[in-house]
Amino acid sequence: MSKTIGVIGGMGPAATVDFFAKLLEATPAERDQDHLRVLIDSNPRVPDRNAAIAGRGPSPGPQLAEAARGLERAGADVLVIACNTAHAFAEEIQSAVKIPLLSMIDATADAAMESKPWRVGVLAADGCRRAGLYQRAFADRGVEALFLSDDAQQEFMQLLYRIKAGDTGDATQRAMERLAISLNARGAQAVIAACTEVPLVLNSDALATPVISSTDALVERVVAFART
Amino acid sequence: MSKTIGVIGGMGPAATVDFFAKLLEATPAERDQDHLRVLIDSNPRVPDRNAAIAGRGPSPGPQLAEAARGLERAGADVLVIACNTAHAFAEEIQSAVKIPLLSMIDATADAAMESKPWRVGVLAADGCRRAGLYQRAFADRGVEALFLSDDAQQEFMQLLYRIKAGDTGDATQRAMERLAISLNARGAQAVIAACTEVPLVLNSDALATPVISSTDALVERVVAFART
Missing domain, CATH: 3.40.50.1860 (Rossmann fold)
Structure with a gap:
């Protein structure tokens, strides 16, 4: 090493x-x-x-x-x-x-493929979405990538800035969990923590599907x- | 900043x-x-x-x-x-x-002076002791510095290498606590965590005197x- x-x-x-x-x-x-x-x-x-x-x-x-x-x-x-x-x-x-x-994008998309999903839910910041990073990575792997609805995405960005300000408390954790679950409810078989702030608050045990941490x-x- | x-x-x-x-x-x-x-x-x-x-x-x-x-x-x-x-x-x-x-030595010795002790107990690795780093720092400040007994120092070094190997579990925490308390028992009015591995396992709430973390x-x- x-x-x-x-x-x-x-x-x-x-x-x-x-x-x-x-x-x-x-x-x-x-x-x-x-x-x-x-x-x-x-x-x-x-x-x-x-x-x-x-x-x-x-x-x-x-x-x-x-x-x-x-x-x-x-x-x-x-x-x-x-x-x-x-x-x-x-x-x-x-x-x-x-x-x-x-x-990190390729590493995360590859890790997600281990559970062989055909549809994943991606928690990604606005810039990451706008740049199409995970859209391309999952399209290349033949997997459908779901993202948050517009309202939920706004809430997600507010959460990210709260985490960046040091708030990783219970309310922030619950809010992130709800956003992740909303992707599951739309058929995501895995949730991609595609922003490095997400694993700071999202407990993967709280979800019924795998959570893939980009970190x-x-x-x-x-x-x-x-x-x- | x-x-x-x-x-x-x-x-x-x-x-x-x-x-x-x-x-x-x-x-x-x-x-x-x-x-x-x-x-x-x-x-x-x-x-x-x-x-x-x-x-x-x-x-x-x-x-x-x-x-x-x-x-x-x-x-x-x-x-x-x-x-x-x-x-x-x-x-x-x-x-x-x-x-x-x-x-770090000066910063730690200065921080220790805030509680105005005349005798402190120093948890320091062999090399740090042998080099006299804290002995000089506390002598300069008119404070008596106590160190662990030879047997306890050996145990302390074993604990440090356990922590470096990733063991920060309960048994390691209790053992570090006992070593700190042995310094209190000899009259130390503050315990100096003079090795950066110590704060990884020593809960300052467990001691009756202040614990000064060098970190x-x-x-x-x-x-x-x-x-x-």
């Missing part, structure tokens, strides 16, 4: 902490020296991804590409972005470096990569 | 996650963009600090100094080390860079620095 992982993070920072913690948990280790070296650039000052994709703000692309270059320079062998929506800028980021960028899926992929 | 924090971590990695999580919690923020930029080099492959200080292994100093240079190059305005024992190499690290290194003390200091 001698690969060094570079993490483009801070979107939001709590999701980056969560990714880092889960990466450790997923690494078989008896002592410090068995763990992976992890370089993290947690830069919460990157412009808002959702606003940029909606054409209402500056692009975070140049800053994300600069973070990628910095991590490569610092010795990363592989890059990940601990944010689904930021994958709308994945090409710009990948083209800035020579090391590979492992896609866990990317962790699994990067640990597998590090072992090669 | 426009400062960028550079974290020399990975000793152990779980303690670095803990530091990162507490840094976020301590930062007043309503949205991602209110948070500090944090650059982390979590390098668990740094040679064992305790072995090096005991003269039984290579020095981690050069690698720690290299990490410091990398973080400075990546844009850090200030450095911290999320490990008490590694402060034995603080001069070597500081002399490698132009940006300041905030001392929290450094977080407080760096957040105060970032506001200036």
Whole structure:
């Protein structure tokens, strides 16, 4: 396990902490020296991804590409972005470096396929939806992707900003659970936590169908990569 | 809050996650963009600090100094080390860079002084003790520093390596509590969690005296620095 992982993070920072913690948990280790070296650039000052994709703000692309270059320079062998929506800028980021960028979108869609669903429900931020990231990923895999209704999507975005403000309490958890269940009620056989804030509040035990965490899926992929 | 924090971590990695999580919690923020930029080099492959200080292994100093240079190059305005024992190499690290290194030892000793103790009990790893880091810090402040008995210190080191192997369960928590209480029983008016693994298992509510977490003390200091 001698690969060094570079993490483009801070979107939001709590999701980056969560990714880092889960990466450790997923690494078989008896002592410090068995763990992976992890370089993290947690830069919460990157412009808002959702606003940029909606054409209402500056692009975070140049800053994300600069973070990628910095991590490569610092010795990363592989890059990940601990944010689904930021994958709308994945090409710009990948083209800035020579090391590979492992896609959270592909890792998550692949993880979802394990239960062989034909219809999944995707909890994704506005920018991630607008950029069509999961629509394409599931279309490629022959799976129908459902999204929240317009009203529910608005509520979802408010929840995300509440989580980013540090509110991961009971009311937020219940509200997220209701949104996930609304996708099940429309026939989703799995719910995709396609935003890294979602696993901070959504208890997968509360749902009757599998919940695929994009954080866990990317962790699994990067640990597998590090072992090669 | 426009400062960028550079974290020399990975000793152990779980303690670095803990530091990162507490840094976020301590930062007043309503949205991602209110948070500090944090650059982390979590390098668990740094040679064992305790072995090096005991003269039984290579020095981690050069690698720690290299990490410091990398973080400075990546844009850090200030450095911290999320490990008490590694402060034995603080001069070597500081002399490698132009940006300041905030001392966890000083931050912790200062935090301990808030309850005006004349005798404190220090839970510190072998290397940290052998390097005299807290002995000097408390002598400078006119406070007597007690350490564990030889047998208890051996047990403490075994606990640290258990925590590093991922065991933060009930038995480990109870054992750490007993060690802390043994310092109280000898007259310590405060217990210093002078190893970043200790706060991962020691519940301060279990003790009758204050517990000063070196992680929290450094977080407080760096957040105060970032506001200036």
